[in-house]
Amino acid sequence: MISFLSQAAPPAAAPVVSTTPIIVLAIYLCLLLGLALFSGRLFRGTSKDYFVASHSIGPFMLLMSVFGTTMTAFALVGSTGKTFQAGVGTYGLMASSSGLIHAACFFLIGIKVWAIAKRHGYVTQIQFFRSRFESNGLGYVLFPILVLLVVPYLLIGVIGSYRVIGPLSKGMFPDAFAAYGGSIPSWLTGIIICGVVLSYIFAGGSRAAAWANTFQTLVFMAMGMLAFYLISNKLGGLAAAIEQANPAHLVRTPSELEIVGKAGTSVREIGFPYLTFLTYMFIPLSVGMFPHLFQHWLTAKSAKSFRLTVIAHPLCIAIVWVPCVLIGLWATGVLSDTPGEAWPPIAMKIMGGLPDTSVGAVLSLTLKFLVSNPIIVGLVTAGILAAIMSSLDSQFLCLGTMFTNDIVLHKVGEDRFTDKQVVLIARCFVVAIVLVTYTLSLLLEKQQNVFDLAIWAFSGFAALTALVFAALYWKGATKAGAYACVISVAVSWLYFFIKSGGHEYTVGGVMPVAICFAVGALAMIVVSLFTKKPSDETIRKFFP
Amino acid sequence: MKNKIIIAVFILFAVLHQDFWNWDNSNLVFGFMPSGLAYHAGFSLVAVIFWSLVIKFAWPTELEEWADGKD
Numbered sequence: 199m200i201s202f203l204s205q206a207a208p209p210a211a212a213p214v215v216s217t218t219p220i221i222v223l224a225i226y227l228c229l230l231l232g233l234a235l236f237s238g239r240l241f242r243g244t245s246k247d248y249f250v251a252s253h254s255i256g257p258f259m260l261l262m263s264v265f266g267t268t269m270t271a272f273a274l275v276g277s278t279g280k281t282f283q284a285g286v287g288t289y290g291l292m293a294s295s296s297g298l299i300h301a302a303c304f305f306l307i308g309i310k311v312w313a314i315a316k317r318h319g320y321v322t323q324i325q326f327f328r329s330r331f332e333s334n335g336l337g338y339v340l341f342p343i344l345v346l347l348v349v350p351y352l353l354i355g356v357i358g359s360y361r362v363i364g365p366l367s368k369g370m371f372p373d374a375f376a377a378y379g380g381s382i383p384s385w386l387t388g389i390i391i392c393g394v395v396l397s398y399i400f401a402g403g404s405r406a407a408a409w410a411n412t413f414q415t416l417v418f419m420a421m422g423m424l425a426f427y428l429i430s431n432k433l434g435g436l437a438a439a440i441e442q443a444n445p446a447h448l449v450r451t452p453s454e455l456e457i458v459g460k461a462g463t464s465v466r467e468i469g470f471p472y473l474t475f476l477t478y479m480f481i482p483l484s485v486g487m488f489p490h491l492f493q494h495w496l497t498a499k500s501a502k503s504f505r506l507t508v509i510a511h512p513l514c515i516a517i518v519w520v521p522c523v524l525i526g527l528w529a530t531g532v533l534s535d536t537p538g539e540a541w542p543p544i545a546m547k548i549m550g551g552l553p554d555t556s557v558g559a560v561l562s563l564t565l566k567f568l569v570s571n572p573i574i575v576g577l578v579t580a581g582i583l584a585a586i587m588s589s590l591d592s593q594f595l596c597l598g599t600m601f602t603n604d605i606v607l608h609k610v611g612e613d614r615f616t617d618k619q620v621v622l623i624a625r626c627f628v629v630a631i632v633l634v635t636y637t638l639s640l641l642l643e644k645q646q647n648v649f650d651l652a653i654w655a656f657s658g659f660a661a662l663t664a665l666v667f668a669a670l671y672w673k674g675a676t677k678a679g680a681y682a683c684v685i686s687v688a689v690s691w692l693y694f695f696i697k698s699g700g701h702e703y704t705v706g707g708v709m710p711v712a713i714c715f716a717v718g719a720l721a722m723i724v725v726s727l728f729t730k731k732p733s734d735e736t737i738r739k740f741f742p
Numbered sequence: 743m744k745n746k747i748i749i750a751v752f753i754l755f756a757v758l759h760q761d762f763w764n765w766d767n768s769n770l771v772f773g774f775m776p777s778g779l780a781y782h783a784g785f786s787l788v789a790v791i792f793w794s795l796v797i798k799f800a801w802p803t804e805l806e807e808w809a810d811g812k813d
Contacts (some may be wrong), residue, residue, distance in 0.1 A: 297786045312809070
């Protein structure tokens with residue numbers, strides 16, 4: 199192990215750093231752009247095709263685009279890092295529960311939403327809720343909440359790409375980027391990543407997003423497997439790899455691990471409290487309310503297209519997460535000199551220091567220590583970028599779709615514009631959203647807690663799931679009940695968010711999402727029971 | 743009846759997900775996979791079977807026809 203670490207230590211003389219990983223990344227981005235622009239040629243020129251691909255996406259592409267959208271970069275690098283910090287329970291906490299609950303949301307919410315939206319021509323969540331609860335005002339209350347919850351999710355993708363490319367390219371361009379330590383600066387990474395995504399979203403809308411997501415999902419699944427194979431091989435096989443892992447990481451019972459490192463001593467809590475593990479199951483409910491996923495559902499050719507997504511989603515999660523969790527366990531041995539003894543400063547920092555900003559380094563550090571081949575490093579980094587971009591494109595498109603349909607067309611009237619003008623408006627909004635995201639990402643890049651915001655965004659969406667469930671399955675759910683649900687979720691969420699300072703937080707071990715969800719569901723039930731029921735026409739429209 | 747069985751099995755899954763009996767188990771399955779991970783990886787595979795059966799026995803055929811305007 200010591201020899202790996204000494205290989206990674208920077209030499210005293212000016213290093214000659216291979217630019218091969220960046221060349222591999224450039225080839226990958228060109229391939230992606232080529233494929234996506236080709237798919238843009240299939241664009242039929244109508245707004246329906248731009249927003250929901252004319253309901254033409256088949257089972258395999260639906261699975262890949264839905265899976266790619268729900269799995270952010272966290273699936274590859276976060277899973278490894280979180281396991282490194284907290285142990286084997288990470289898989290149960292985040293992956294197996296998601297396999298069960300995501301599939302339930304696709305089956306119970308996705309298929310029904312698809313059918314209703316296809317029948318009545320909705321392309322956004324807000325249109326659906328406005329119609330179901332017979333309220334324009336509800337749309338105006340819900341719109342800013344959904345947008346504000348998507349924005350941090352977008353930012354962690356873009357800032358995540360800065361955190362990947364910056365360290366990777368360190369020292370590669372000493373002349374061109376001397377002021378940045380020879381690494382590619384964030385502003386340039388942002389232009390490239392946002393530019394590539396914008397190009398294909400602008401050209402082909404949701405059809406291009408579906409094609410690009412399919413390609414990117416296959417890439418990040420394959421690269422995760424590649425990293426797993428190479429690392430296990432270097433460690434002498436699967437059995438030898440797990441042998442050198444820290445024993446405290448192999449169980450879920452909380453324990454304190456004292457890490458004696460070269461930079462001092464620190465104590466890290468490993469494992470998960472029971473209540474946290476139990477109530478974390480509410481987080482995957484977020485897919486029921488993600489507006490970008492709602493849009494992906496509507497691209498399905500038929501309800502049958504959902505079958506593969508429902509069945510294969512838990513399997514796809516296992517294919518990505520099991521290898522990454524194992525790598526995270528192995529890393530507890532790889533990144534320490536000797537398990538339980540002296541830990542190098544970087545591993546100390548990840549273990550005891552700044553959790554959510556540095557967990558992503560575990561996979562790349564493990565690869566760097568064990569597999570120094572620059573082509574492999576480039577390929578695995580391409581996998582990480584693929585996971586980031588496969589979520590970004592859907593989010594950009596969905597915000598553009600929402601601004602166009604829920605604000606402009608709703609306010610001014612659809613008849614005021616030709617179909618071509620509607621597509622143009624949507625494209626202008628997509629460009630504006632990309633520019634705002636890019637600017638915000640540069641301003642907030644150094645903020646440590648941007649990544650903590652992700653779990654809060656997920657919590658907000660998950661707590662709102664009671665709204666969509668009641669809308670679909672309870673004829674008695676009323677307009678006042680919907681307002682009560684949204685407002686009570688917003689207030690309770692805001693209360694816990696302020697109390698936590700935007701960081702990870704539990705109430706006696708209970709995740710705040712469980713409380714916010716219960717408050718929202720209760721408000722919906724109680725208020726609906728005592729207020730005016732929806733009209734018969736609405737009931738007929740939504741309950742076939 | 744069919745729907746009640748599905749809901750009951752789903753709740754059973756949620757309970758099984760807690761696997762409190764495995765919390766402290768550090769044994770390795772197949773010599774390389776910690777019990778806690780092997781159990782939950784198996785849980786994911788059983789979830790695949792569960793959803794396959796749900797699709798087979800509780801598919802909303804009438805909803806699809808309604809969406810296509812065949813009512």
